[in-house]
Amino acid sequence: MIVSVGGQLLGAALAPVIxxxxxxxxxxxxxxxxxxxxxxxxxxxxxFTVMRGQSFAGEALGDIGTTGGSAxxxxxxxxLWGIVAIDIxxxxxxxxxxxxxxxxxxxxxxxxxxxxxxxxxxxxYLNTTFHHATGAVNTILFGSVFTVxxxxxxxxxxxxxxxxxxxxxxxxxxxxSSMSAEIAAARGIPVRFIGAAYLLxxxxxxxxxSMTIGTILSTxxxxxxAATALRLTRRPGVAIAVAAMLGVGAMxxxxxxxxxxxxxxxxxxxxxxxxxxxxxxxxxxxLSGLPALLSVRARARSA
Amino acid sequence: xxxxxxxxxxxxxxxxxxxxxxxGFFAVLRGSAFVAHAVPNGSFAGAAGASLIGINxxxxxxxxxxxxxxxxxxLGRRGRHDVVTALALVLMLGLGSLFLSFSGEYAxxxxxxxxxxxxxxxxxxxxxxxxxxxIxxxxxxxxxxxxxxSSVLxxxxxxxxxxxxxxxxxxxxxxxxxxxxxxxVVGTTLIFSLMIGAPAAARSFTDRPLIAIALSVAxxxxxxxxxxxxxxxxxxxxxxxxxxxxxxxxxxxxxxAAWRQRRHTGARPAFGASTPTAALPS
Numbered sequence: 001m002i003v004s005v006g007g008q009l010l011g012a013a014l015a016p017v018i019x020x021x022x023x024x025x026x027x028x029x030x031x032x033x034x035x036x037x038x039x040x041x042x043x044x045x046x047x048f049t050v051m052r053g054q055s056f057a058g059e060a061l062g063d064i065g066t067t068g069g070s071a072x073x074x075x076x077x078x079x080l081w082g083i084v085a086i087d088i089x090x091x092x093x094x095x096x097x098x099x100x101x102x103x104x105x106x107x108x109x110x111x112x113x114x115x116x117x118x119x120x121x122x123x124x125y126l127n128t129t130f131h132h133a134t135g136a137v138n139t140i141l142f143g144s145v146f147t148v149x150x151x152x153x154x155x156x157x158x159x160x161x162x163x164x165x166x167x168x169x170x171x172x173x174x175x176x177s178s179m180s181a182e183i184a185a186a187r188g189i190p191v192r193f194i195g196a197a198y199l200l201x202x203x204x205x206x207x208x209x210s211m212t213i214g215t216i217l218s219t220x221x222x223x224x225x226a227a228t229a230l231r232l233t234r235r236p237g238v239a240i241a242v243a244a245m246l247g248v249g250a251m252x253x254x255x256x257x258x259x260x261x262x263x264x265x266x267x268x269x270x271x272x273x274x275x276x277x278x279x280x281x282x283x284x285x286x287l288s289g290l291p292a293l294l295s296v297r298a299r300a301r302s303a
Numbered sequence: 304x305x306x307x308x309x310x311x312x313x314x315x316x317x318x319x320x321x322x323x324x325x326x327g328f329f330a331v332l333r334g335s336a337f338v339a340h341a342v343p344n345g346s347f348a349g350a351a352g353a354s355l356i357g358i359n360x361x362x363x364x365x366x367x368x369x370x371x372x373x374x375x376x377x378l379g380r381r382g383r384h385d386v387v388t389a390l391a392l393v394l395m396l397g398l399g400s401l402f403l404s405f406s407g408e409y410a411x412x413x414x415x416x417x418x419x420x421x422x423x424x425x426x427x428x429x430x431x432x433x434x435x436x437x438i439x440x441x442x443x444x445x446x447x448x449x450x451x452x453s454s455v456l457x458x459x460x461x462x463x464x465x466x467x468x469x470x471x472x473x474x475x476x477x478x479x480x481x482x483x484x485x486x487x488v489v490g491t492t493l494i495f496s497l498m499i500g501a502p503a504a505a506r507s508f509t510d511r512p513l514i515a516i517a518l519s520v521a522x523x524x525x526x527x528x529x530x531x532x533x534x535x536x537x538x539x540x541x542x543x544x545x546x547x548x549x550x551x552x553x554x555x556x557x558x559x560a561a562w563r564q565r566r567h568t569g570a571r572p573a574f575g576a577s578t579p580t581a582a583l584p585s
Contacts, residue, residue, distance in 0.1 A: 059341075060340075106337055111550055113340065115547060117546060120492075121542035121546070227383065
């Protein structure tokens with residue numbers, strides 16, 4: 001409901017650039033709604049990812065989802081539960097072998113990523129051997145927001161609520177332990193438990209994003225808007241709101257541009273949504289660094 | 304197993320393993336695992352773009368991996384390094400999906416770029432791989448002392464006139480070269496596992512840098528050789544075996560380090576005892 005009102009407002013504002021039929025297309029409606037949900041969840045979870053310096057883990061879980069997707073494909077079940085299960089397993093292994101220690105964190109993430117990608121190679125090979133499905137690779141890797149099925153919507157809602165609930169329930173201790181693990185530990189916060197619970201929330205959010213909008217966009221929405229927001233404001237609550245808004249904005253504008261691009265060269269072949277969304281997010285991040293850069297320049301000149 | 308087309312596979316894989324073991328040692332030392340993943344992975348967009356405009360894919364790969372690496376280097380000066388790496392990676396992948404959408408011709412090759420087709424390496428791929436490998440090795444040998452200093456003790460290096468930023472750019476350029484050289488022949492997954500698993504394992508066995516580098520190269524070589532042999536026997540992809548063996552090597556290294564520590568201290572260290580919160584339930 002809110003989405004359709006927002007869409008109409010957006011439509012009125014952007015009437016000259018919107019190709020006819022944009023809002024009546026069912027694929028567009030689904031992707032606008034799901035894109036918004038995923039962007040909000042990613043923004044809220046992603047702020048902590050950026051604060052905690054776990055971008056690599058966030059990106060790796062997106063890639064590892066490929067392994068789950070191909071396993072599910074091989075087993076003939078829907079990709080959703082394969083991705084969710086494998087991301088939870090991978091997050092647990094990362095936690096066990098030392099993601100909570102800053103020194104070993106990237107290494108632990110890398111080892112887990114390498115092992116799971118190797119497994120993905122095997123599963124994709126078995127898929128092409130047994131199912132003769134050569135196109136499966138690209139579908140699993142790149143995903144497309146225009147191909148989300150209606151039947152997936154309850155699962156998407158459940159995952160979103162679960163990820164947001166973990167972050168909301170742990171909000172204050174999570175915030176403190178993300179800013180300074182030492183201070184949090186001194187205050188008696190179980191830092192390791194909080195870290196593990198957060199990793200679970202991140203695994204759910206990334207699984208949700210990578211199965212609906214693909215692994216590229218899952219990383220882009222998790223890291224980009226949150227990093228941009230944290231450069232614009234120091235207040236965590238405000239940063240989450242800004243990140244969610246930036247993510248939703250990039251997602252909607254990206255879907256719109258992808259829809260419009262069906263009429264761009266080369267004819268009859270739309271440009272991918274992921275390209276537009278990623279570019280918009282990247283530009284927003286670059287622009288958000290501009291004020292700090294200018295003030296440094298100005299100070300250097302006056303000195 | 305050692306005849307005909309397999310000779311190319313053994314040659315190229317050995318070259319790749321030597322360079323990956325060497326460059327990977329510095330990647331692990333510098334905590335640059337994410338960059339080692341992002342640059343080869345993102346560079347596939349260059350190959351797709353090059354095939355779109357009809358130029359040599361090696362040129363596209365090289366251009367994209369250098370652009371990506373330097374982009375990460377320059378943006379990382381003002382932003383958080385891991386954030387910038389993630390954003391550079393998704394931007395490259397986004398461009399890659401755009402190029403793929405323009406021309407479906409390249410799509411079937413995505414699998415081989417990601418996971419490699421080691422057993423299908425042709426003779427004319429051996430020379431460029433060897434040449435790029437030589438450049439990588441020479442660069443690391445020339446940079447050895449300043450790079451080691453700035454990787455281990457950045458501030459001491461700065462005081463002695465070794466710019467951390469310049470060293471970072473040099474290192475990123477070597478990673479970009481490595482990506483250009485390896486992605487077309489062995490794929491991004493394999494090279495990443497080799498660059499992280501072998502050096503990480505080697506560092507658990509020794510603290511002395513030159514021995515660790517030699518060990519890292521040796522583990523990388525053993526990993527690819529046994530992976531190719533296993534792949535030849537079973538027909539399963541090489542990338543799978545490399546990933547599994549690398550993880551195993553890392554686990555062995557961690558096990559060895561824990562065992563040695565126990566013998567040194569004489570008592571069994573409590574799991575996670577280094578953090579004050581270890582006693583709390585988790």
